[in-house]
Amino acid sequence: MNCIIVDDEELAHHVIEEYISRIPLLNLVKNCYDIPETIQTLQTENVDLIFLDINLPNISGIEFLKSFSKLPDVIITTAYDDCAVQGFEMDVTDYLLKPFSFERFLKAVYKSYNKLNNSKIIHEKNAQSLFNESFIFVRSNNEDVKLNLSEITRINALKDYIIIYTENRKLIVHQTMKSIMEKINSENFIRVHNSHIISLQHLQSIGKNNLMIGNERIPISEKYKVYLNKVVEKYK
Numbered sequence: 001m002n003c004i005i006v007d008d009e010e011l012a013h014h015v016i017e018e019y020i021s022r023i024p025l026l027n028l029v030k031n032c033y034d035i036p037e038t039i040q041t042l043q044t045e046n047v048d049l050i051f052l053d054i055n056l057p058n059i060s061g062i063e064f065l066k067s068f069s070k071l072p073d074v075i076i077t078t079a080y081d082d083c084a085v086q087g088f089e090m091d092v093t094d095y096l097l098k099p100f101s102f103e104r105f106l107k108a109v110y111k112s113y114n115k116l117n118n119s120k121i122i123h124e125k126n127a128q129s130l131f132n133e134s135f136i137f138v139r140s141n142n143e144d145v146k147l148n149l150s151e152i153t154r155i156n157a158l159k160d161y162i163i164i165y166t167e168n169r170k171l172i173v174h175q176t177m178k179s180i181m182e183k184i185n186s187e188n189f190i191r192v193h194n195s196h197i198i199s200l201q202h203l204q205s206i207g208k209n210n211l212m213i214g215n216e217r218i219p220i221s222e223k224y225k226v227y228l229n230k231v232v233e234k235y236k
Helices: 010-021 035-044 061-067 084-089 102-118 127-133 177-184 222-233
Strands: 002-006 027-032 049-052 073-078 094-097 135-140 143-148 152-158 161-166 170-173 189-193 196-199 203-206 210-213 216-219
Touching (some): 002 010, 002 035, 010 027, 010 102, 027 035, 035 061, 049 061, 049 102, 061 073, 102 222, 152 177, 177 189, 177 196, 189 216, 189 222, 196 216
Parallel strands (some): 002 027, 002 049, 049 073, 073 094
Antiparallel strands (some): 135 143, 152 161, 152 196, 161 170, 189 196, 203 210, 210 216
16 A cells, blocks of 8 residues: 655654554655645655645645545544544544554554455455466576465565575575565565565464464564554454
8 A cells, every 4th residue: 555644743754654664565655744745746656545644834634635525545643633523524544643552553554454445446256366376577596487476485584685485495586575575565475574574375373472384483573563463363
């Protein structure tokens, strides 16, 4: 989900940026500091979600919402609680009062994610079959190797390289963890540690601080633990 932050306070940008960095499904496109900059960004970028402050210079967040009939999904982030009713009347997804916790922020993001998924024109009739048909090419050992996403069990960082594991082989690829996450672009893969990406399809069990993929025990860092737990909750 491509998102932007609209706020005139630098501190608010830093807090929300840090939260966004902990949620793999979010991609921060731009930091905007007023409404004119926001409008320009919406005209040039593909934006799915706006984190919108209300108290902005010249044009308030509420006035902005009233002025446009068609906008990306909106989560209001503000220190003022007197505009909540107005916000929800304009179909904002959530209303976060500053200072808000990461857990509260994550809950709002999931509301937006579910809302966007439910409104897709083309619905996936069989997500698993579509997942099995997806593939990528990676450069390994001077060859372009085709990999079905369903084959990949986990990915491990190794300095300037990554190791992609399947049930039958491993490939060493000169690529970053961030770029491979963008390349596989699937909800079936989540980052559980700075050095580890795992496939939910091949996940066997989850402990307090680690999980099992095949015979390998993979650590879970505190940074990604809340997100992993939220993902697992969807399947319970």
